Amino acid sequence: MFFSIALPLIVIAANVWTYRIYQTSILMLLLLVAQTITLFVILIKKHIKILYAPLFVLFVLYSLVQFKEFTLSTIIKVDSSPEVMEIELRQPYYRTELNWVYWNRYGKRYFDDIKPIFDKYTIRLYSGLDLTRYFGDYRIIFFPLFVLGLISLLKTSNRFMLIFFLLSFLAQGLFQIREGTGYVYYYPIINATVAYGIYKILKR
Amino acid sequence: MTKKNKIVYVFLFLILVVAGFFRFYKLGEVPLGMAPDAFSQAFNAFSILHTGKDMYGESFPILFRAFGSYQPPLYTYMTIIPIVFFGNTMYSASFVSAFSGILAVALTYLIISNIFRFKKDNRIGLLATLSLGIAPWAIYFSHNPLEANLALTVFLLGYFLLIKSLDNIHLFPLAAVVMGLSTHAYYSERIIGLLFFLFFILWYRKTLGKNKKLVFLGIFLFFIIQIPHLIILSSGAFARRWDQVGYPREGINVIKSFFNQYLIYLSPKYLFSDAGEGLGRLMPDMGPFFSWLLIPFLLGIKFLSNLKNKSPIVPLIFLGAISLIPASLTGDVFYPLRTLEFLWFITMLISFGIYYLIARADKLLPLILLAITCYSLFSLFNSYFVLFKYKTAKYYSSEYVKLIDYLDKYSDRQIVIDTGRDPAEGLRIAYFKKIDPLIIQKQLRSQMQTPYYSGQVNAKELIRIGNIEVRPISRSEDACLPNTILIGDSLSISPEQARTYNLSPEFEVQDVNYDPALTGYSTHPSGNCNKL
Numbered sequence: 238m239f240f241s242i243a244l245p246l247i248v249i250a251a252n253v254w255t256y257r258i259y260q261t262s263i264l265m266l267l268l269l270v271a272q273t274i275t276l277f278v279i280l281i282k283k284h285i286k287i288l289y290a291p292l293f294v295l296f297v298l299y300s301l302v303q304f305k306e307f308t309l310s311t312i313i314k315v316d317s318s319p320e321v322m323e324i325e326l327r328q329p330y331y332r333t334e335l336n337w338v339y340w341n342r343y344g345k346r347y348f349d350d351i352k353p354i355f356d357k358y359t360i361r362l363y364s365g366l367d368l369t370r371y372f373g374d375y376r377i378i379f380f381p382l383f384v385l386g387l388i389s390l391l392k393t394s395n396r397f398m399l400i401f402f403l404l405s406f407l408a409q410g411l412f413q414i415r416e417g418t419g420y421v422y423y424y425p426i427i428n429a430t431v432a433y434g435i436y437k438i439l440k441r
Numbered sequence: 442m443t444k445k446n447k448i449v450y451v452f453l454f455l456i457l458v459v460a461g462f463f464r465f466y467k468l469g470e471v472p473l474g475m476a477p478d479a480f481s482q483a484f485n486a487f488s489i490l491h492t493g494k495d496m497y498g499e500s501f502p503i504l505f506r507a508f509g510s511y512q513p514p515l516y517t518y519m520t521i522i523p524i525v526f527f528g529n530t531m532y533s534a535s536f537v538s539a540f541s542g543i544l545a546v547a548l549t550y551l552i553i554s555n556i557f558r559f560k561k562d563n564r565i566g567l568l569a570t571l572s573l574g575i576a577p578w579a580i581y582f583s584h585n586p587l588e589a590n591l592a593l594t595v596f597l598l599g600y601f602l603l604i605k606s607l608d609n610i611h612l613f614p615l616a617a618v619v620m621g622l623s624t625h626a627y628y629s630e631r632i633i634g635l636l637f638f639l640f641f642i643l644w645y646r647k648t649l650g651k652n653k654k655l656v657f658l659g660i661f662l663f664f665i666i667q668i669p670h671l672i673i674l675s676s677g678a679f680a681r682r683w684d685q686v687g688y689p690r691e692g693i694n695v696i697k698s699f700f701n702q703y704l705i706y707l708s709p710k711y712l713f714s715d716a717g718e719g720l721g722r723l724m725p726d727m728g729p730f731f732s733w734l735l736i737p738f739l740l741g742i743k744f745l746s747n748l749k750n751k752s753p754i755v756p757l758i759f760l761g762a763i764s765l766i767p768a769s770l771t772g773d774v775f776y777p778l779r780t781l782e783f784l785w786f787i788t789m790l791i792s793f794g795i796y797y798l799i800a801r802a803d804k805l806l807p808l809i810l811l812a813i814t815c816y817s818l819f820s821l822f823n824s825y826f827v828l829f830k831y832k833t834a835k836y837y838s839s840e841y842v843k844l845i846d847y848l849d850k851y852s853d854r855q856i857v858i859d860t861g862r863d864p865a866e867g868l869r870i871a872y873f874k875k876i877d878p879l880i881i882q883k884q885l886r887s888q889m890q891t892p893y894y895s896g897q898v899n900a901k902e903l904i905r906i907g908n909i910e911v912r913p914i915s916r917s918e919d920a921c922l923p924n925t926i927l928i929g930d931s932l933s934i935s936p937e938q939a940r941t942y943n944l945s946p947e948f949e950v951q952d953v954n955y956d957p958a959l960t961g962y963s964t965h966p967s968g969n970c971n972k973l
Binding site for chain 2: 335348356359364
């Protein structure tokens, strides 16, 4: 029981990201810490799964409240002038090279409307998956622990965890919260996985 | 041949056809030009073919001096063959890369099938082959004349021969020779080839130790092949490229920078999505891998970690770990060209993940995967053969390639082409017009300010080919040359400057957007030379 709480707390305390979030919002930090500990406990004891779902939902709701200037069109529409210019720039290229593939109702709709949104969302999805954000500089010492934790996690095939990982991944593509906090949806996953890596070493 | 084997070969053949299509379709046409380095490789190959010397008049160099740096030699020497068959074209210059791209696909089947032969399932080798055959990074690098792509193939051949030498020790010296040659193919392999070769021997010391004579012969041959490197080790030429792309000498924490760079290359952001404009980008809207492959990538890790017999995959994992060392020692943010072995390793992980999925799923999943793959290939086609072609035209100096067609009309006039934005125009003209290499050798040799192998290499030499001079334009002086055409972009000579120096437009070369890219101006020195 001691390890269940102390280990993730040690990892959280050692992560400078925690202090950045603390400076922004204590409530957000508390929610993230609670999620991290719950995730870790689920990983090592495989129970209290039910507790994580409301915590996650609560965090999603909280992050929605953070969006004062959020409009759905930033995600589902390509409306900024550079994006529109890019689409217009590409039209003659498609016309020249793709011919009828572009010049039909569906082709034009795909290339001018659907593809840009799809590409935009893909970039947003992956923008947080830059490992230097989480393990850059001296935090590199956590990286082998994270890899070990990730491998152990993948080995266990914990579907519950994978579903929430996927949900966090998809949600992070939609919501990018306040300046300074970073990609907070990954915070519980990264810290819990690092703690899990340490736990695996200690267990051996 | 059993029926099962026949099916495997049919699938393998089909995969090679698909891989071949993506590597040879519009080869030499997309991109719409070539980088300066590619032209120096091509001209050097042409020069070696006819004179046995490179463009500086150096006999069979160990490294090829070009544009202030040095190029590994293997690609240039091998480009002689396509030049013999296809002439002085961009197709010839790119042929070795495209062909080695297909060889790499075939070698991947042999390597993975051998590593996983204990599983007795050919699908794993076929999926690995298919994954490499259609990987965006592999297609991109095979479609460009790059030494790194040849180096990967030579390395994979060495890896395959090393694996085979575990069954037939007589192949070990050959494997050592090929692995040694890989260090002459590209800079990254100097580190990767050496470390991997030594690790492989160490890992399989018991198996290989049964015939120590052949193992020592192999090691001896490997180091014999390194002698050219040793000869130029202290000249400055050996490390010239590293001096250019390595970390700045001062104000940098080397260990911190190394690990940060290492993490960048491992980041899904750069591997699975378009990392944005700049060096990290291969082609628009696409990373080195299709974005949905993150899931098979994770499953690939799971597949490897679940394997009971891990011994055969240890060298593979070791390769994955060391393959980022050379790139991490450089300062560029995500430069995939330096990490082809790593990208190959990631491709293998992805293929293991797909295998893991297919082996456990029902019949519907392969159909879903097939549909997603078809869509991905459609996206790849659009990204590379449409968007990349046009959007990178300026980086590949397509307008300077077009310019060559204009020059013949002015054979009775002196022509000066500005090299401000493009240092390779002289070589480009020399290559396409099959100018006698001796003419270029004489000019470039005389402009060498340091020995051929040196840490200090002057970059911007002047070239004169008949009535054409390729050099920086001096507007005030060149405008006073009689019967001359000055050619440059708007930064070389703007319309206002043309009026000031009494230059009249003669012709215009348009870029892919039909905007003026280069303008040829006739000089009229009598009007204003005395004033200036």
